[in-house]
Amino acid sequence: MSQDDLKLSVARAAVNYVPEGKIIGVGTGSTANFFIDELARIKDRIAGTVASSKATAERLVSHGIRVFDLNDIHDSIPVYIDGADEISGTGAMIKGGGGALTREKIIASASDRFICIADESKLVTTLGKFPLPVEVIPMAHELIARKLDALGGQARLRLKDGKPFITDNGNVILDISGLQIARPEELERIINNMAGVVTVGLFAQRGANVCLLGSPDGVKVLE
Numbered sequence: 001m002s003q004d005d006l007k008l009s010v011a012r013a014a015v016n017y018v019p020e021g022k023i024i025g026v027g028t029g030s031t032a033n034f035f036i037d038e039l040a041r042i043k044d045r046i047a048g049t050v051a052s053s054k055a056t057a058e059r060l061v062s063h064g065i066r067v068f069d070l071n072d073i074h075d076s077i078p079v080y081i082d083g084a085d086e087i088s089g090t091g092a093m094i095k096g097g098g099g100a101l102t103r104e105k106i107i108a109s110a111s112d113r114f115i116c117i118a119d120e121s122k123l124v125t126t127l128g129k130f131p132l133p134v135e136v137i138p139m140a141h142e143l144i145a146r147k148l149d150a151l152g153g154q155a156r157l158r159l160k161d162g163k164p165f166i167t168d169n170g171n172v173i174l175d176i177s178g179l180q181i182a183r184p185e186e187l188e189r190i191i192n193n194m195a196g197v198v199t200v201g202l203f204a205q206r207g208a209n210v211c212l213l214g215s216p217d218g219v220k221v222l223e
């Protein structure tokens with residue numbers, strides 16, 4: 001089975017977690033894209049979606065799925081379905097490989113349940129092998145990089161086509177490599193408290209409630 005087959009299998013399994021007649025949160029990335037394509041098959045059974053990135057909003061709209069502005073939703077969102085770059089057995093995640101971490105964290109915080117969909121290669125014992133993304137206000141990236149290096153990692157400005165990668169919110173991203181994240185909730189708090197940081201891609205204080213992991217033996221459910 002290819003990695004794409006595994007992503008498709010969890011995307012299909014995630015459709016079972018979509019409640020009828022509600023607005024749901026939709027994540028960003030290649031696994032989330034498989035989910036969006038599956039969601040299109042049942043689009044008449046939901047009220048609509050909230051998107052965690054411009055790319056996701058465009059893909060949803062291309063399928064004729066309604067996308068709401070979060071400001072127009074006054075109830076909590078029953079489920080948020082998204083991928084991850086790494087996930088631990090307790091549901092803590094590294095996210096932001098696609099650069100959408102801030103909007104992802106906002107929608108996750110507005111949702112009752114976070115359903116993480118990933119192939120089983122994303123399950124780790126200790127978070128940190130995948131470089132930890134941090135969205136930063138552009139004027140502060142050198143300052144924040146020095147502070148992150150002092151925590152024991154190596155922070156690098158994310159580039160795209162030789163230029164700084166710019167997020168949907170107009171900010172830049174530092175990717176921290178070389179971390180072994182023994183206490184994810186504590187590190188999330190420390191980095192979020194740095195002036196100039198918009199969001200750290202650690203989702204530990206609000207981790208996944210359910211993780212659907214694609215494996216050659218089928219979809220494994222971690223709750």
Ligand code: 5RP
Nearest residue numbers: 029030031083096097098100
């Ligand atoms: C985007 C994300 C993605 O969920 C994460 O990068 C996983 O992506 P993929 O499903 O392509 O492996 O956090 O910001």
